[in-house]
Amino acid sequence: MLKYDSYYFQCPHCQAWLEGRNLKAELVNEAILYSDGKVLYDNYITTRQKMLLCPSCGHAFWIEDPKEPFITTEKPDAEVYSWNTWRFYGIRFSDNKGKLALINHYLTFLKKSHYEPKNEIYLRRFLWWAYNDLHRNHQHVRLKYLLNGFMSFGVWHSNRRMILEGEKLFLKNLKGFNSNLKRLLVLLEKHPEEQIDLEVPEIYRELRQFDKAKELLDQLGSRTHFTNEMLRHSKWKDGRVFMVSG
Numbered sequence: 001m002l003k004y005d006s007y008y009f010q011c012p013h014c015q016a017w018l019e020g021r022n023l024k025a026e027l028v029n030e031a032i033l034y035s036d037g038k039v040l041y042d043n044y045i046t047t048r049q050k051m052l053l054c055p056s057c058g059h060a061f062w063i064e065d066p067k068e069p070f071i072t073t074e075k076p077d078a079e080v081y082s083w084n085t086w087r088f089y090g091i092r093f094s095d096n097k098g099k100l101a102l103i104n105h106y107l108t109f110l111k112k113s114h115y116e117p118k119n120e121i122y123l124r125r126f127l128w129w130a131y132n133d134l135h136r137n138h139q140h141v142r143l144k145y146l147l148n149g150f151m152s153f154g155v156w157h158s159n160r161r162m163i164l165e166g167e168k169l170f171l172k173n174l175k176g177f178n179s180n181l182k183r184l185l186v187l188l189e190k191h192p193e194e195q196i197d198l199e200v201p202e203i204y205r206e207l208r209q210f211d212k213a214k215e216l217l218d219q220l221g222s223r224t225h226f227t228n229e230m231l232r233h234s235k236w237k238d239g240r241v242f243m244v245s246g
């Protein structure tokens with residue numbers, strides 16, 4: 001079964017054709033949601049990548065409004081760069097080196113030019129997720145994950161080593177993580193229309209301002225599984241990203 005719908009678009013600089021993919025709508029509910037708002041399906045992020053580097057000429061550009069005629073679902077009669085050639089700037093994530101490379105890409109983009117608030121929010125949100133990728137799924141280091149039989153010892157062991165190493169790298173980069181979140185918070189509070197769900201209380205929690213996170217969550221009218229989990233983690237003074245459902 002095909003899980004993705006392909007679409008095609010052209011680099012505005014060199015006119016090369018690129019293939020993009022969207023997860024089929026009916027599969028979105030089967031995805032994994034994390035507390036920072038990142039959603040993964042089959043290890044693929046489901047949020048569309050809006051800023052990319054052309055794999056043919058290296059030009060950086062945005063796909064703001066993905067509508068025809070800029071984007072078409074019809075395969076063009078020309079050579080097409082596949083999704084993997086440009087998705088996340090061609091980085092592979094099988095080890096922590098790839099995760100650090102992605103962080104550096106975003107830091108470089110942010111340093112290189114000035115962006116409209118909407119675009120800066122987009123880049124800082126993806127930078128936040130990239131930092132969190134260093135220790136996402138931290139719960140997998142527990143022996144429970146080996147004992148429940150989801151993974152073989154070899155897979156569990158090497159995965160565990162990567163996550164523990166990632167945790168060290170995360171702590172090493174904590175200053176950059178915090179300053180990105182502080183700037184993102186200022187932008188989101190100034191532009192509430194750009195906020196996603198529980199992003200603001202989650203940012204306070206990850207900045208370890210647990211009382212502020214709790215205060216914002218308490219202001220929400222109704223409780224959900226997500227808000228209860230965030231309150232629980234705030235009470236434990238745990239600022240690490242966690243899996244909400246999946």
Ligand SMILES: [Zn+2]
Pocket residue numbers: 011012013014015016054055056057058059
């Ligand atoms: Zn190009």
